[in-house]
Amino acid sequence: MSSTFKAVLLAVMTMAATVAHAGEAQVQLQGYVLQAEQTGNGPMDIVFESGFGQGAGVWKAVIADLGEQCHCIAYARAGLGKSGTDGKPKTIQAHVDDLGAVIDSLAPGRKVVLVGHSYGGLLATEFARQHPERIAGLVLVDPATMSQRHAYIAADRDRVLADDKALMGMLPAAMGADYQMLIKQLDSPDAASTRAMPDVPVALLTSTQVAADPMVFEETAHGKAIWKAQHGVLFASFSRGTHRYLATGHNIHREDPKAVVDAIRAVAPSSRPAN
Structure with missing residues (x-):
């Protein structure tokens, strides 16, 4: 995936450290339960x-910056934190379906x-x-794209495959299975096809920082370009929205949370002028 080794290491170290919070909610799916937090x-x-593994x-x-003015819902995907799993590697569509179940359950209609x-x-x-x-x-915080692996492999196939091998050596077995499923899908010809996007307001945030000591291809100058x-x-x-470039690393929401808050407020209906 496009998240850095550092982000994955952080996720692995904190997976077992999830604590209970007020407003916890469970979303029941077929075969497992997802743990969510509402604020x-x-x-x-x-x-x-x-992001992947987080x-x-x-x-x-x-x-915390958004405060009580919003109903915030955050959750752990299957197999992460206190969320259960059916033990099967998850496809992109399976994760999209689980996201839909969270929305239907906690923001119905x-x-x-x-x-x-x-x-x-x-x-x-x-x-x-x-x-x-x-x-x-829609707020996209340094998002992965369906076609990115095709672009990276075209630029430096050997480096991308070496990064995959190194990452697989770091991941727990279940997360590694999800990662293998993911790269299989992103390597497919369909992933490179053009996708029509909906007419919704979008705020896209892109990190521009090149690592002094890149751990993966994405952190190099070529990869960042x-x-x-x-x-x-x-x-x-x-068709509409804003695109900001930020002088941060990949984890914009940790390095500059205000930029994410501003992006959320920019697309929220109450902050947009009426047509």
Whole structure:
């Protein structure tokens, strides 16, 4: 995936450290239960989709800044944190379906502002494509794209495959199985096909920082140039919104949570002028 080794290491170290919070909720699926956290009682529903291997806690600073004016929903995908799993590797579509179940259960019948980081940004984009009627606004925080692996492999196949091998050596077995399923899908010819995007307001945030000591290809100058180009193509596929470039690393929501909060407020219906 496009999240850095550092982000994955952080996720692995904190997977077992999830603690109980007020407003916890469970979403029952066939064969397992997803654990979610709800904060605030405001009229706008904000749903957060985390990066690969990361749980709900990564959005803590963003949610705290939003305050009680929103109803914030963050959750851990199957097999992460306190969420259960059926033990099967999850496809992109399976994760999109689980996201839909979270929204249907905790924001029934209402449109939501959907916020996604990295792999979670890819899931948010795919959910918005399939269910535009449920989207009030879309915030993509340094999102992965369906076509990015094709672009990276075309640029430096050997480096990408070496990065995959190194990452697989770091991941727990279940997460490694999910990662293998993911790259199989992103390597497919269909992943490179053009996808029509819905007519929803979008705020796209792109990190521009090149690592001094890159751990993966994405952190190199060449990799970052491809990353920015991928985001340019993604943003051009939407009809309205904003695209900001930020001098941060991949985890924008941790390094500059205010930028994410500003993006959420920009697409939230209450902050947009009436037509």
